[in-house]
Every structure is written in structure tokens, then in C-alpha cells.
Amino acid sequence: MSLMELRRVWGTRPLIGAAVGVLLQDESGRVLLQRRGDDGLWSEPGGALEPGEDFLTGARRELLEETGLTCPTLRLLPLPGGLQSGPELYHRYPHGDELYIVGMRAHGTLPAEALNGAQPDDSGETLELRWFALDDLPMLSNNANRQSMSLLRSWAGLPPLPLHPTPPPPPPGNFLLDLRKVIGHRPWFAPGANVLVTDEAGRILLLRCGHTGRWTLPGGNLEPGESFAETAARELLEETGLTAARLDPLEMFAGPEYRFTSPNGDVVDYVSVLYRAHSVTGTLTPQPGEVLEVGWFGVDELPDDADLSGALIQANLRYWKKLRSQPNS
Template sequence: MTLLELRTFWGNRPLIGAAVGALIQDETGRVLLQRRGDDGLWGEPGGALEPGEDFLTGARRELMEETGLVCPDLALMPLPDGLQSGPELFHRYPNGHEIYIVGMRARGTLPASALDHARPDDSGETLELRWFPLDSLPPLSNNANRQSLSVLRAQAGLPPLPLLPYPPAPPAGNHLMDLRRLVGSRPLFAPGANVLVTDGQNRLLLLRHGGTGKWTVPGGSLEPGESFEECARRELFEETELNAERLEPLEMFCGPQYRFTYPHGDTVDNVSVLYRAHGVTGTLTPQEGEVLEVGWFGVHELPEDRELSGTLIQDNLKVWTGGQSA
């Protein structure tokens, strides 16, 4: 379901919005910004993903809709600079809708003359387009834009932009379950994080999940205001009572191939960051009811794909096995 469809059930209360921003620079390093139709302030082209869409496809679509431009070298930024999440990315739109933006940033280049051919669509989202030097930016719409431009500024040796005030994150609950009670089993975006944990023998920790009976890695879904890393830490501890000194982001997984339907019929479009845990401490204690069994598996001992909890986990494991052979 789209965010607008969810609003008919959820009202103005905070939702987690999987979104992408497109950072386009010209040959002098200036960044392309749009003056937004909703608040009259400036930001990079971008917006919410459509169901089943991956981040790069979303970035190309949003760039076309909001500028009429095609950027041939547009690509997702590497992690961690490419990631967006956290309580500071709260935004309240002029119509009262509240959101926590999570997702990715894409980056590309176009000549300054490309702006002569810009043709935004007729939705009213874009009032004006202009190139701006990174050290002379206009009033920006929200903290997602401020953070994105701070990434570019850091790479240019400039200080970060100050963030706008934001409210504390809501108390932890079960956001996805709350939505399910209202919308049933229809597809929902499920931003979250998974964690690769290995032991001293370089074996990977897998958990047999109570809801699917399949093997998975520690992980789960974000709560509103939670960053991807905070989600990874929380889920790791909840499911195993293990802690990690450091979590290294490896890869973002998003797209139609990561749609998953649970045995009871609920469908999710996974938007998941995979982390590698370093400096793991604690005593492995499976979460009662959630985890049926734990196991440590070497590279050549992993369960078959049919025993794993969907394409997301299969591809998580390919990242790990690829790293072992590198």
C-alpha cells in the first residue's frame, strides 16, 4: 500500500516512509534543488517509493516527475553515506501528515545546461528548479534535505548544516502489527535490518523463526524514529540477548524480489539493511516463542534455499559466503 492509501486508515499519525533522494551536481559541483509546492522551501528531487519499487528505479522516476530530466550516471550512494534513517528525519507536512523518512540517497551528474530542458510534470510538486553552490544554499524544507546536502558538503570539505528541532521518537511498540490490525494482509513496506553474527570458528548464526519455521538471521522491522542501526541492535538483543560493539553496514536490499508472504497471508515489501556484527558479547539466549532453534553454520553447511525464510535471507547469506571466498 502507498502512504496515501495508509493515511485513510492511519490519519495524520507518524508513518515510516521508504523514500529516495536524487542528488544531482553540475560540472562545477553545484547541486540541483527544487522549490517544493507544499511548503515553498527547497530540497533535492525525491520522494516515497511505490510498492515493489527499488531505490534506483524510484530515484529515476522521481527525478523525471519533478524535473523532466534523465541522469545517465545516477547511482545509489555507497553505505553508510547513502542511508537515511533516525529520529531527526521526522517531518510534518503542511497538511498535517507526519512521517519518519528512511531509505537511500542516489547521486549523479548533469551539465548545467540540462536545466534549460527541465520539464517538471503538472502535479504542482515543483515550483522552481535551480543550481546552488554547496556553500550558498537556500532555505531547506526538512532535515532529510539538510542531511543529504551535508553529505555532499562533507565531501567538499564544508561543515554540516544544522538540523531543525524534532520531537522525541514515540515509545517502542509494534508498528507493523498496529498497521496490520487496520489494513489486513495487504502488502506493506517493511523497512528493517538484519545482522550477520559469526563465532570464533567463523560459523554463521542462524535462527529458526517461529512464524515461518524457516531459518533466518537475527533482524526485524523498524519502529518509528528508529535508525537502521538501532533496529539492528535492538532485534539482535531481543532475539538472541547478544550485543555488538560495532555494526558494519554491508548492503541495502529492496525491490520486487524481496516481497515476502508469511504462512498466515501477511505480505511485506522488505527494505532491509544487512549489517556485520563485530565485537559480539553476551550469552546466546533464543527469544521464547519467536525463535524455535539456533544453529551455527559453516560456509559449506548452510541450509538449502527452500529451508531459508525467502529471497531476502538467501541473498543475505550470499553476501556472507561471497565475503568468505573473497
């Protein structure tokens, strides 16, 4: 199901859009912006991921479609600066559709003269392309663009741009469950977060999931207007009764290798940030129904891959084992 098809039945209500922004700078530090066809304002190139797509592939595709350019140095920015999420990233399009943007930013450099070969596609998304100095930016389309420009400005020693006010997010619910009533089992992005919690012996906390019967990490899916970090904190508390004084983002996991089919047939493309919990307090209390049991596992005691809840959790635990092998980890 395409986004356009979904909108016909979902209406203009808020959706969560997994998207990537492309920040290109020339040799003098100017940033490449496009004048958009929908509102006539300016933004960095970028857009929504396609099903099964990872962020860097999406960044390269969007850049080519919207500018006709390729960038050999294009890379995803490290966390946390590369992340996009939160209530301030609400956007209402001219036709009324509402969206909360979540995802990543990519960055690369091109010589200024590369713009001479720019050739956007014929979709009408790009009306004009131009290099802009970071201290002389045009009217930007939305807060995601303002945050991106503020990140570049911080590298240049410039102050951040003010964000436009946004409406309060919808009340908490179960966004993905409501969405499934419309899209059925079709593949869909599920942005979310998982959390590494370790004890004094260096063992990791795993939960046996009530839906799959397999072991997983504390974590879950974003609600509209929630940041990745807020999701991590909420899910940790709901599923375990624990609270972390600090949650550090470690890595984004997204792409075709993290597609998961749940026992009921729903196909999920995970877009998940792995966090590490620090100074954890509270009494470990499994969430009734959602968590069948809890366990602390050493690095040589982890369940077999077949007993883990899919490729995402397997990759999360490989990352943890690699992290443990590093000095001062």
C-alpha cells in the same frame, strides 16, 4: 492501498516512509534543488518508493516526474553515507501528516545546461528548479535535505548544516502489527535490518523462526524514529541476548525480488540493511516463542534455500559467502 487511502484511516499519526533522495551536481559542483509545492521551501528531488520498487528505479522515476530530466550517471551512494534513517528525519507536512523518512540517496552529474530542458510534471510538486552552490544554499524543507546537503558539503570540505530539533519518537510498540490492522494483507514496505554474527570458527548464526519454522538471521523491522543500526542492535539483543561492540552496514536489499508472503497472508516488501557484528558478547539466549532453535553453520553446512525464510535471507547468505571469499574478510 495508496498512502492517501491509508491516511484516511490512519490519520496524521507517524508513518515510516521508504524514500529516495536524488543528489545531482553540475560541472562546478552546484546541486540541483526544487522549490516544493507543499511548503514553498527547497529540497533535492526524490520521494516515496512505489510497491515493489527498488531505490535506483524509484530515484530515476522521481527525477523524471519532478524535473523532466534523466541522468545516465545516477547511482545509489554506498553505505553508510547513502543511508537515511533515525529520529532526526521526522517531518511534519503542512497539512499535519507525520512521517519518518528512511531509505537511500542516489547521486549523479549533469551539465548545468541540462536544466534548460527541465519539464516537471503537472502534479504541482515542483514550483521551480535551480542550481545552488553548496556554500550558498536556500531555506531547506526538512532534515533529510539538510543531511543530504551536509554529505555533499563534506566532499567539498565544508562544515555540516545544523539540523532542526524534532519531537521524541513514539514509545516502542509494534508498528507493523498496528498497521496491519488497517491495511490487512496488502503489500507494504517493511524497513528493517539483519545481522551477520560469526563465531571463532567462521560459522554463521542462524535462528529458526517461530512464525515460519524456517531459518533466518537475527533481525527485524524498524519502529518509527529508529535508525537501521538501532534496529539491528535491538533485534540482535532481543532475539539472541547478544550485543555487538560495532555493527558495520554492508548492503541494502530492496526491490521486487524481496517481496515475501508470511504464513498468515501478509505481503511484505522488504527494505533491509545487512549488518556485520564485531566483538560480540553475551550469552546466546533464544527469544521465547520467536526463536525455536539456534544453530551455527559453516559455509558448506547452510540449510537448503527451501528451509530459509525467503529470498531476502537467501540473498543475505549469498552476500556472506561472497564476503568470506574476499581477502582479509
